[in-house]
Each structure stands twice: as structure tokens, then as C-alpha cells.
Amino acid sequence: MLPTFEVRFVGPGLAPERIPLRAVSDALSAVQDLASGRDPYETPHVPLDKGIGLVKVRRGSAVYSCVSRAPDEAISNLSHVGLLLSSTGDHGGEEDGLVAALRPVESLSDVARSIGSRVEVSLVNHDGPPLFVIDKDAFQRISSRLLMHGDTTVIGRVERVGGATNMRCMMRVPGRRRALHCDVKGNDLVRRLGQHLYEQIVATGTATWIHRSWRIYRFKIRDFTQPKLGDPIEAIERLRNAGLKAWDHIPDPDALFQELRQ
Amino acid sequence: MIAGIDSMVLVYAGWVPSKNPKHSSKYQELNVRAQLLLHKLFREKALVLLPTVAISELLVPVPKTEKGTLIAALTEKFICPSFDVKAAAIAADLWSQHRNMPKDVQYDKRHVLRADVMIVASAYAAGASDFYSHDQKCRDLAKLLMKAHDLPTDDPGDMFLKNDILSGDV
Numbered sequence: 001m002l003p004t005f006e007v008r009f010v011g012p013g014l015a016p017e018r019i020p021l022r023a024v025s026d027a028l029s030a031v032q033d034l035a036s037g038r039d040p041y042e043t044p045h046v047p048l049d050k051g052i053g054l055v056k057v058r059r060g061s062a063v064y065s066c067v068s069r070a071p072d073e074a075i076s077n078l079s080h081v082g083l084l085l086s087s088t089g090d091h092g093g094e095e096d097g098l099v100a101a102l103r104p105v106e107s108l109s110d111v112a113r114s115i116g117s118r119v120e121v122s123l124v125n126h127d128g129p130p131l132f133v134i135d136k137d138a139f140q141r142i143s144s145r146l147l148m149h150g151d152t153t154v155i156g157r158v159e160r161v162g163g164a165t166n167m168r169c170m171m172r173v174p175g176r177r178r179a180l181h182c183d184v185k186g187n188d189l190v191r192r193l194g195q196h197l198y199e200q201i202v203a204t205g206t207a208t209w210i211h212r213s214w215r216i217y218r219f220k221i222r223d224f225t226q227p228k229l230g231d232p233i234e235a236i237e238r239l240r241n242a243g244l245k246a247w248d249h250i251p252d253p254d255a256l257f258q259e260l261r262q
Numbered sequence: 263m264i265a266g267i268d269s270m271v272l273v274y275a276g277w278v279p280s281k282n283p284k285h286s287s288k289y290q291e292l293n294v295r296a297q298l299l300l301h302k303l304f305r306e307k308a309l310v311l312l313p314t315v316a317i318s319e320l321l322v323p324v325p326k327t328e329k330g331t332l333i334a335a336l337t338e339k340f341i342c343p344s345f346d347v348k349a350a351a352i353a354a355d356l357w358s359q360h361r362n363m364p365k366d367v368q369y370d371k372r373h374v375l376r377a378d379v380m381i382v383a384s385a386y387a388a389g390a391s392d393f394y395s396h397d398q399k400c401r402d403l404a405k406l407l408m409k410a411h412d413l414p415t416d417d418p419g420d421m422f423l424k425n426d427i428l429s430g431d432v
Contacts, residue, residue, distance in 0.1 A: 150347035153388050155264060155309060174264060174389055200309065202341045207348075214348050214387075227341050229310050232300035233432055235339050236276050242335035243321075243328035244276045250323055253273045253289070260319050261377040 007031050018066040028052070033240050065124065075131075078121055081105075082132035085142065102139075102146065102210070102217070111140035147217060152207045154219055156180060161194045169221055171191050171203070186260075193224065201226055206262040266404075267340075268387025268395035271296050271333035271413070292396065295413035297427050301392055302414060312340035313384035315377065345380050351361040352407070353383035359406050371375035378403055 007027060009019055032038075036050035056159070057063055068074035081101050108119045113136035122130040156171035159179060167184040182203070185188050201224040208218040229235055236244075250256050274296035277289045316338055322331050336342060343349070347380050356358050356379045378400045385393055386407045393404035404410035417423040426432040 018389060066325050078299075148347060151344075152346045152348060153341065153343040155341060155389050174391075202309075210349060214351070225337065227310075227337060227339055229304050229308075229339050230299065232275075232297060235295070235300065239272065239332065239335050239339070240276050243324040243332035245278070246274065246323040246325060246328070247273050247276065248278050253270070253277070256322070257273075257319065260322060 004033075004052070011046075016244070021066070028054075075123065078131045081121075085132050085134070085138060102142070105134060105142060106139040108134040109136055112136045112138070146211050148209045148211055150207060150209075151205070153202065154180070154182075154203045154205070154207070154216070154221075156203065157198065157200050158193055158196050159198065161190055161197065170199075176177075180216060180219060183218070185220060185222050189221065189223070196224075196226065199226065263303075263306055263392060264311060264341075265303055265392040265394060266311040266313065266382070266388075266390035266398060266408075267299075267316075267393075268381065268397065269312070269319040270396055271281050271299060271394060272312070272320060273333050274396070274413070275300055278357065292413065294424060294427050295396075295415060298414045298424060301324045301423055301432075302417060305419060310340050311385045311388055312336060312342055313381045313388075314344045315380045315384055317342060317377065319377075341388065343384050345384050346387060348388035349380070349383040353379045356383055356403060356406060360403065363406075367378075370427050371380070383398045387408050 007099075009023075011025070013250060032046055032052045035052050038046050038050070039097075054062065068092065084101060085105070085125070105165045112118050112134055117246060118133055118135040120130040120133045154171065154173060156173035159172050160168075160170035162197045167190045169182045171182060171186050173180050180206070184193065185205070203219070203224040205220045205222040207216050207220075210217050219252070227229045247253055274289065274292040277293040277296075317333065319335070321332065324332055345353075360379075378397070382393060382400065382404045386404075390408060392409045392411060393401070393407075394413065395401050395404065396413050400411075401410040401412065423432065
């Protein structure tokens with residue numbers, strides 16, 4: 001197949017190995033958008049029949065040679081990923097490594113699924129097996145060992161809401177270093193969340209936790225509330241009028257609590 | 263701050279002296295201390311957690327027709343986390359940690375421990391960094407996970423508040 005066009009990075013002293021992979025990927029995605037005429041606000045993904053691909057790579061597979069500035073560490077890390085993926089045991093130490101690798105493995109599984117292939121990472125000029133192989137089901141396999149699901153409550157501050165393709169909400173959650181990017185159930189809920197930007201909310205929904213650390217990996221907001229204690233005197237009065245005054249008829253509340261807990 | 267509270271805090275705070283003459287002095291003091299706590303949490307703009315396990319205790323003497331109204335009022339004022347799978351895992355850890363506590367701070371009765379473990383675990387799972395209870399054993403349990411406090415005896419931020427509560431001026 002003859003190339004349609006070339007994308008060139010041009011500049012003084014520019015060497016291919018100095019260009020970050022992310023820059024190459026972002027640039028190719030942008031050129032692909034331009035070549036396909038995609039309006040990102042109207043079309044979420046470039047249609048397959050308008051996409052661009054790389055040529056002059058080895059036929060039968062797509063091989064991208066990469067150079068690392070810390071080669072020993074890179075090889076060690078990639079080899080470790082291979083060990084983690086091939087392991088079937090429930091060893092605690094391995095879980096920690098898998099947690100760190102979870103998102104990249106999910107991305108690579110998605111890539112493998114989308115192109116109907118698998119992604120292999122191998123050493124250059126090495127006849128042995130690849131360091132690791134990720135197929136479309138790799139993420140599914142390791143996530144069943146690592147992830148747990150359930151309904152829960154998450155308290156946090158709404159920092160961003162909306163999205164062109166998926167309805168999302170970014171929350172700042174106390175005790176969590178990075179923001180939590182949540183899915184949101186329904187447009188009405190997104191609109192409601194949008195009215196509470198930079199406010200604390202108590203979100204209820206379904207969480208996917210990373211086993212052991214209980215770090216939230218995914219969270220889908222189903223609803224939210226904003227409970228407020230308010231003026232304590234008014235709060236107590238409100239609770240008494242709502243039914244708490246029934247405790248007035250209990251001669252010794254502590255004794256009843258003891259009894260209840262028996 | 264995200265603070266968890268025990269169910270007793272609200273019972274003490276809502277206690278009315280004239281209805282309980284026998285234990286009047288004990289609950290009068292606890293009533294003032296519970297109110298001091300609510301004022302402190304309000305002033306510090308704390309998010310206050312009242313786990314659903316604690317709500318079930320609060321509902322026991324409430325007539326059937328008023329239970330729904332009280333639940334609505336509680337959820338309007340407090341964050342009410344349920345005993346979810348994360349809380350269940352934390353509770354299991356608390357159980358085993360309890361066994362390693364000194365004998366004099368361990369619970370004598372397993373069922374009391376069970377309720378307290380569920381309340382403390384629910385609060386911690388939902389993000390509580392502090393827990394308030396007048397029950398020493400419950401606090402010892404909570405201390406395994408977060409900062410645990412008794413009801414305050416005074417308000418360092420407002421020297422008049424305690425007297426105002428006692429005189430009924432607030």
C-alpha cells in the first residue's frame with residue numbers, strides 16, 4: 001500500500017527517539033481527525049472507513065520499535081508485567097504490581113479488541129517469547145482477581161460535570177490524591193450535578209474497588225444528596241418533631257441501648 | 263472534617279429533662295455535652311455521618327407512623343452511609359484487631375461489639391476521619407481506625423455557649 005501522506009516533525013536537532021510517544025500518538029490522532037473531516041463535537045470516533053493507518057511497517061503485524069531512556073528499568077518493568085499477567089496465584093505482592101498496571105492493561109485490551117488482534121511487547125533481536133501478550137480478554141481476566149463491585153456512598157466536591165460522548169462528573173474526594181472521574185446515570189442527573197459545581201455532595205452509586213486497598217477504580221453516580229446539619233437548635237427541634245421525642249418516654253436511654261445491642 | 267457520630271449523641275441532644283426525672287442529672291449533663299458537640303460540628307462546617315445501623319437504633323421507640331418522617335429528617339441533616347461491602351471488610355478487620363486489644367478495653371459481650379463494629383466501620387468506610395461517642399469501648403474500637411472523641415465538656419471556641427445551653431438561651 002502506497003502512503004497517502006507523511007506526517008513530519010521538523011525542527012533543528014530533532015531526533016525521532018527524542019519525541020515522546022504521547023506526542024506522536026496525539027499528532028497522528030489530530031491529523032487523522034483532519035484527514036477524515038471529523039467534527040469532534042458531532043462524531044465521537046473517526047469512522048473506520050475514514051481512518052488513517054501507518055504503512056511501511058512489517059506486513060503481517062504492526063511493529064513499532066521504541067527506545068527508552070532508561071532501558072534497564074523499562075525491560076525490568078515490562079518483564080514484571082509479563083510475570084503478573086501469567087500468574088494465577090493470589091500472592092499479595094503481585095496484586096500491588098497489578099494495581100499499578102491495571103489501567104494500561106485495560107487500554108491495551110481495548111486496543112486489542114478494537115483492532116481484532118493482540119498486542120505483544122518483545123525485546124528487540126531476541127528469539128524468545130514476548131515479554132508479555134495482551135489480548136482482548138486480558139483485562140477481564142486480571143480484573144476478576146482484583147476488583148470488587150458494590151453499592152456505596154462517596155462524599156466529595158463536584159469539580160467538573162458533562163462530556164461530549166459520555167456523561168461524567170469529576171469529584172475531589174478527601175483522602176484521595178487524584179480526582180475521581182465518575183460515570184453518571186442519565187442526563188437529568190448530570191444537569192442536577194451541574195447546578196452544584198464546587199459544592200460538597202454525598203453521591204450514592206455503584207463502585208468498583210481495587211481489592212485490599214479499597215481504592216475506588218470506577219464509580220457510577222446514581223443519585224446524590226446534600227445533607228446539612230444547619231443550626232443545631234433547629235436541627236434538634238426538627239428531629240424531635242419528626243419522631244425523636246419518642247425517646248422522652250424511655251426512662252433510661254442508655255439502658256435501652258444496652259438492651260438493643262444484646 | 264468528616265465526623266461520624268453514635269446514635270446516642272442524638273438521643274442525648276434531644277433529651278427533655280422533665281420527662282425523665284429518675285436519671286435527670288446524668289442526662290442533663292449529657293444533653294448539654296451532646297448539644298456542645300453539634301454546635302462545634304456546625305461551626306466547623308463538618309460533614310456529619312450517622313450510619314444507617316445507628317438509625318435503626320434511633321427508630322426503635324418511634325411509632326410506626328412517624329418512622330418515615332424521622333428517617334427523612336435524619337437524611338436531610340446527616341450523611342447516612344449503609345453497611346456496604348467495604349464496611350463489611352473493615353468490620354471483619356476490626357473484629358480481629360479487637361482480639362488483640364488489652365483485655366480491659368475489650369467488649370464483654372460479643373453482640374454489643376457487633377453493633378459498634380458495624381457503626382464504626384460504616385462511618386470509616388464512608389470517609390470519616392473522626393468519631394464521637396460517649397461510650398468508652400466504642401471509642402477504643404474507633405481509635406483503631408480514626409480519631410475518637412468523647413462528647414465535649416465545654417466549647418473552647420465560645421466561652422458563653424455552655425451557659426447559654428444550660429439557661430436555655432440558645
